[in-house]
Amino acid sequence: xxxxxxxxxxxxxxxxxxxxxxxxxxxxxxxxxxxxxxxxxxxxxxxxxxxxxxxxxxxxxxxxxxxxxxxxxxxxxxxxxxxxxxxxxxxxxxxxxxxxxxxxxxxxxxxxxxxxxxxxxxxxxxxxxxxxxxxxxxxxxxxxxxxxxxxxxxxxxxxxxxxxxxxxxxxxxxxxxxxxxxxxxxxxxxxxxxxxxxxxxxxxxxxxxxxxxxxxxxxxxxxxxxxxxxxxxxxxxxxxxxxxxxxxxxxxxxxxxxxxxxxxxxxxxxxxxxxxxxxxxxxxxxxxxxxxxxxxxxxx
Numbered sequence: 251x252x253x254x255x256x257x258x259x260x261x262x263x264x265x266x267x268x269x270x271x272x273x274x275x276x277x278x279x280x281x282x283x284x285x286x287x288x289x290x291x292x293x294x295x296x297x298x299x300x301x302x303x304x305x306x307x308x309x310x311x312x313x314x315x316x317x318x319x320x321x322x323x324x325x326x327x328x329x330x331x332x333x334x335x336x337x338x339x340x341x342x343x344x345x346x347x348x349x350x351x352x353x354x355x356x357x358x359x360x361x362x363x364x365x366x367x368x369x370x371x372x373x374x375x376x377x378x379x380x381x382x383x384x385x386x387x388x389x390x391x392x393x394x395x396x397x398x399x400x401x402x403x404x405x406x407x408x409x410x411x412x413x414x415x416x417x418x419x420x421x422x423x424x425x426x427x428x429x430x431x432x433x434x435x436x437x438x439x440x441x442x443x444x445x446x447x448x449x450x451x452x453x454x455x456x457x458x459x460x461x462x463x464x465x466x467x468x469x470x471x472x473x474x475x476x477x478x479x480x481x482x483x484x485x486x487x488x489x490x491x492x493x494x495x496x497x498x499x500x501x502x503x504x505x506x507x508x509x510x511x512x513x514x515x516x517x518x519x520x521x522x523x524x525x526x527x528x529x530x531x532x533x534x535x536x537x538x539x540x541x542x543x544x545x546x547x548x549x550x
Contacts, residue, residue: 261405261437265435278377278392281376283391291389294387296364308347320342363424369384372396372400374393385403396434401427402421402425404437404439405421407421408433413429
């Protein structure tokens with residue numbers, strides 16, 4: 251339930267090592283040590299994200315290099331009238347932002363449960379004496395007693411003689427004790443339990459991978475449409491090439507002059523030459539064919 255939201259650390263420490271790591275003793279922390287650690291680590295509390303904070307985070311995500319890159323990529327595709335890939339890139343960006351919103355809303359739901367746990371009282375050993383305090387007052391190094399039905403108010407390391415069984419593999423905040431009883435050393439509390447920085451790094455890596463994939467797809471799409479346009483342009487040029495009657499007459503006139511060594515007047519040639527023009531339908535317009543019966547040849 252708390253994966254990717256809170257630090258999931260399994261402390262495989264012996265009792266002596268756990269106490270040494272937290273610089274505490276089996277008799278617990280002194281009053282001065284509790285005060286110093288409370289100032290250093292803060293209270294073991296969690297605040298849910300307000301709607302304004304979620305909106306601000308989304309707007310901040312839109313200003314990241316990855317989001318701006320996806321927007322630019324989509325704009326280029328729209329400019330080239332490549333609609334489907336452009337919509338795909340936009341949908342990727344919307345999905346990433348939606349995933350972030352869902353993540354923050356899920357975080358809020360879990361925080362509400364954690365807030366209930368931290369308001370519960372637990373038995374703690376301080377200065378060799380036991381007392382009951384709320385989970386929000388715990389600091390790293392505290393010695394607490396946990397029993398069946400309790401939810402862990404922080405990340406802890408159990409004493410070796412504890413017969414605790416949990417409903418999870420790690421002794422992480424929010425995990426429930428399903429059987430047994432035993433003492434544990436508080437290892438981490440409050441803001442040190444939130445794994446948001448790790449999640450943010452993972453999100454950036456995923457967005458970067460998607461951006462690279464989209465950029466590669468854009469190159470292939472542009473190459474395809476460039477080749478398609480070139481092919482269509484070549485076909486259009488070939489199909490629309492026509493010969494006007496005037497040019498044809500001039501060519502025929504020049505051809506007769508070359509054959510007989512005499513200059514032939516084009517007006518006389520028009521009168522003595524029968525031109526049959528036939529227009530046939532084609533892709534871009536009529537194609538011109540001619541059948542000529544020059545009377546000059548007969549006269550010769």
